[in-house]
Amino acid sequence: MAGILTVLGVLAVLLATSSGVFALENGVARLPVLGYNTWNAYACNIDENLILETASLMQSLGLQDVGYTHVNLDDCWAEKNRTADGLLAPNAERFPSGFNNLTSQLHDMGFQAGIYEDSGWLTCAGYPGSYSNELLDATTFQNWGFDYLKYDNCYIPFDDVIRQGTYGKYQRMADAIAQLASSSGESPLIYSLCEWGWSQVWIWGTTVGNSWRVDGDIADNWDALANIINLATFITGYTNYYGRNDLDILEVGNGNMTYDENKSHFTAWALLKSPLLIGTNLSAASPDIIGILKNTEILAINQDPTVGMSISPFRWGINPDWTSNSSYPAQYWSGPSENGTVFMLLNTLDEPANMFFNLTESPWIRAGRQYSVRDLWTHTDNGTAVRNFTAAAVPPHGVVALLLQDAGDEPAGILPLCAVYYQCSSENGTSVDGS
Template identity: 40%
Template sequence: MRVLRVLTSILGAGSLAAAMLAGGVTVDLATAAPAAALDDGLARTPPMGFNDWNAFGCNVDAQLIEQTADLFVSSGLKDAGYEYVNIDDCWMTHERDPETGRLVPDPGKFPDGIAAVADYVHARGLRLGIYESAGSTTCAGYPGSLGHETVDAQTFADWGVDYLKYDNCGSHGQYPDTQQGYIARYSAMRDALEATGRDIVYSLCEWGNLQPWTWGADVGHLWRTTGDIQDNWSSLKSIIRQNAPLASYAGPGGWNDPDMLEVGNGGMTDTEYRTHFGLWAMMAAPLIIGTDLREADDATMRILGNRDVIAVDQDPLGVQADVVSDADGAMVFAKPLADGDEAVALYNESDRAQTIRTTAQDVGLSGRSFLARDLWSGDERESAGTIVAHVPAHGTAMYRVSSLKGHGRYAPMTALSADTDPADGVAEPGSPTTVRARLEDAGRHSLHDATLGVTAPDGWTVAPPGPRTAGKVSSGDTFDATWSVTPPADTAPGDYDLAVTAAYRWGDEPDQRETLRTTLTVTVPTLPPSGTTPLSDVAWVSETNGWGPPEIDRSNGEQGAHDGGPITIGGVVYDKGIGAHADSEIRWFLGGGCTRLTTDVGIDDEKTTNGSVTFRILADDDVAADSGVVTVDDPAAHLAADLTGARWLTLVEDSGGDNNSDHGDWAGPLLTCD
């Protein structure tokens, strides 16, 4: 199947079918890649550009678009491949021109009209995009294009528009909400755009409702495969999971679109933003910047401007990465490139750092030696066949891997990892925690005079003291060491960093010596007080949440902290509780000292339609209480869980099937501890 996908990208589905039939071979190409019916030469690589919505919402105007175009040029983003400067919703007035039926740009936001902005953007060697909806209104309530496709397409062409994002809001009128109805609505605008004679890239924003990846190539150049992205880790992780299995549907001229970039908007760490950008490139996704470039910091610009990663996204072969392996929160992606290299991503979905590995053979390469270029650092390493990295929580290591003749001048690929036993990373004051370090040699050179060491914060005890040594670590072998690390009995709760180092030489020259460093973060937890306490008064150790953060003593507001209302289920208001949104997991460390949790659970009254959640209480890994599916129409359910002896308490909310408005409340939760 992988060979068929590569050949399809090179020849096109029709040419490949003809070649195979001539050779007496038959195959169902529908399972390999859809035919690219829009054979118009557009979007042969995934579009790159900017869209204002993620950072600005409705606050768009001509000045913002023109300033962004200037920044594309001055910052080097244009030279890196970014081309489209796109206007999203709210650019127009609420009424069409009564005489012509045309859309009217908001005179306060675009005083000289859209055509003048297009001229400004074009003068800088860039292209302009605009937004509309395939319904009667846009998502912000402005006039939609349903029934006006011909006049709107011609208007966009007359203005000099080069890209149309076509949304899915508003009543759909004469079209049924079926796949055929969706195809008809989106095809109406496709035909209208083609009739103008202008080259306009067509982006279908159908939210993945009716499997647009199965029909989108006949209609547009890219199609949304998911709902709207949010600037948080839960959203990003979920979207990766949704888009990754759709690799066979992407190719030159037609792309899976997991939504625009959130890089730089502040809701995630730089590590998470590198995962965002890197996996979008691996998945051959459009790279549409969604942050205010006028305020972007250096870290944001380094991510967005990383030309090694961009080259993976823009590779002319046009193959979306396959998932090579997926287990225990570690995913390996592999993407064949036009020059015969392979892009490899080691993605850590989990909340703890872990070592992730694959082999050159598993990702489609053959040979005895390989050169792996780190696409974040530019570092080049020789590998005997194993591609390995110790990847931080929520991080992604990325390599461009090629076959290598000889290996003498390249340092070997190595990995330094560190973890705790047990692996939850908790260090209780006054109690020893086992810290393990491992140095792995994945190259053909042996490592000599190797040492491993760990340094703890002042006042902590490390036993045995000092580094551990090994005379030689052979190719393919590991060097392991352990220590007992004890925080003082009066250590305050919080996260603490342990510095783990490895040193070795791989040759006799002065520059053939290396020191590796990694940071192992351990958590000194807040232990619950004795007696019976509202759980919302006890600090959790970790959380993931479907939309926005979980709220303490408030319902979930889906955006920033403290934006929810009073927790209310069935008309009953609860002073204490936790407002979450499925899918959600919130964890507390109990240390074996608690016995019972009671709580009411239900969908918050702020949601009157849709919404269904399954609530579960876990004692360590065991289900101690389960609500079954609770819907928006159900009264509060009462749960009681036996926690005797459990080190961990986890509150879990799973979508009951629709993942729509799943505002699940843990209402009045009481924790009893000895």
Template identity: 55%
Template sequence: MLSLAVIAAAFASTAVGLNNGVGKLPKMGYNTFNNFGCSYDHFSAYAQVEAMVKHGLVEAGYNTILIDDCYSLKNRSAEGKLVADPEKFPYGIKNFTDSVKALGVSASAYSNAGYKTCAGHPGSYGYEKQDLETFAEWGFDYLKYDNCYIPFDNVTQENVYGRYERMANAIAEFAEETNSTPFQHSLCEWGWQQPSTWASRFGQSWRITGDIKPWWSTLAAIIDAASFTYWSTNFYGRIDMDILEVGNTGQGTPPGNLTYDEAKSHFTAWTLLKSPLFLSTDLTNVTEETIEILTNKDLLKINQDPNVGESISPFRWGINPDYTSNVTHPAQYWSGNSSYGVVFMVLNTLDTEADMFFNLTESWAIRAGRQYSVYDLWSHTDNGTAIRNISLTLPPHGVSALLLNDDGPEPEGIEPYCGVWYQCSFPNGTYYSN
């Protein structure tokens, strides 16, 4: 295990996101890739949008569809323009985007900072401005920008920073020249620590790992990465933990095998860490449990909090020493502020049932000497009053998501006088000892 205390301390301040008028809150929508891979067309993608409406997902806030790779022919036109695949989009991409907009859903584009996209279609390196013009003609307003087929160093004479800066500059120039709203820019360059130090200058979200898979081991590794990058999340800029695999049984990845408790943990972490929420489940063949998870209004309202942009953060790692990376057993105890109260997320990263425990004042957002009402963000019930601490029993890979609100001074006469008594002192300077 690698100790990262020094790295974490170096990035203790919160980054300021790119405030260019778009992307104040995390984007929510549908991404075609994990469900379909390249095997989609106008009709199959439109069916997913219809299902989004049917299942209440659009009403819940999932309001865009991202056409992720494979939408164009593998060669540009003689004028250098992207050409929509006529077999996939027989009526043209603009017809598709107009059709989904009639259902209350916008359309989002995909491209790449290299010569080709990851599936081998034309990338935007050297064509940034021209491709933005095409995306605008087609009716897109959001851009996921990937990182395959990178030109040689002696060609670009730029690092990854420079290649993503090219597209960011093109977005700003295009918006100014056309007097239009800038494209929302989602950087997909698969970084771990680095993107959180620079990507907020260029976009509204940035990937922190490689592609997600519908396995608990992958989710745990992403949560581990998030425990060292959460600090960069705020309004207009946030870490991107990749696509929601809740209920996934599609062709883009192997069939999903998450348990119900793992799916809840997955959704809880993504929402409370303020990640963009792009699902990629076949919504034409989906369970009620999946829809129940994806439309959890209590968690979604924290993800979309209009007043607090920061995500939750770990206050204790639990199994591992604090600030220690472990892709199998990431940080277990998390907390943060919201417009609705103090948020707690407790994860059981073990393969067996586990008893979990924390002192309230381990969270920076809790006031000492107060008692707190407890609301369960999954059962949607009031669960009494917490004084000093909370104990939980969680299933394997299970989660608890709680919302606490001040409920007055704690009862008098409770000893020890401090919830955590190390360095706690009487007025005469004598330490309290338990």
């Protein structure tokens, strides 16, 4: 088990209460991007046929219908050298028709198109990077018809060349994108920062990009998911409209997780308002996996047009509150939505568990009220909760996702007079314990 670190209360409060109002409100990516990214399933084995086949699968499987509208290339799309004019060029063997043809076909199918580049000399796979060519490359991407840019952080120039930190290196492309949008009159590229120094990205990512990675590359196992959720726990306040924590590509269905772990993975990513970019080989995905990805009630929270903030923990559960534990992250989460209060109960144990909470532990619940309970996975209305709720026998590494809606005053005559005893009293000062 990973080491346990108790986070300082002052820092915790600061992170929890940050409003995220400094997001890059540039007219694009007001809500998290939903779509597909090629890296996790195919790495460098990509070509134009694969991209178009994937787009067709997204249509035939109903993924486009529920909101997955981006198809994004990752690394390895380029020739190893720039042209004589200094331009990037698509690999002629794998993209013989060129990118204008590819993006036009994707647009005609109703998709937006994304591309990958790097802020250093080279991409992580060794193809030309964009350092010192930011405006030229942003213009090239726009001319090719791309709508989205994932921007990585490999092959960083020496200090005496760059003479700035990570912020400055990423700001160069942000400035180029803004300048291009101003001069062309076209919408700016969606700008996704793939820089995983979470201790700094949440500070400045909100003013540079539309999303920012919180950790290194994801792996398709529970330990990796638990670690990412744990890191995201302390920075939920930095997600809101136009800017959000990116928990990385969805590994749903890639082989090393149980069905319940896949559900937990998708639920956490969606309710924390991360971009949802599928990284699965869709041609091999089972109906159960497609069903997870198509849960419209969960997707509706991710794409909430009224509330942009993420869910946040209200109780850690296994560990004391504000404890960082990469194996056992916080278990009890909630947040507002346009239709009620959302709850995520995450069983981080290796065995089934009953999960109990008092409703008013969530800051979004009112005392003295009862709440209708909607299960976002069983798609059933499960009666009314009064004061507390118990989810019985939550599977190992499983999840419960609920939507609670105010259903009026709680029934009269319920004792004790306060669900939470501490400092509860009548007008004359009589406490609930009679003292």
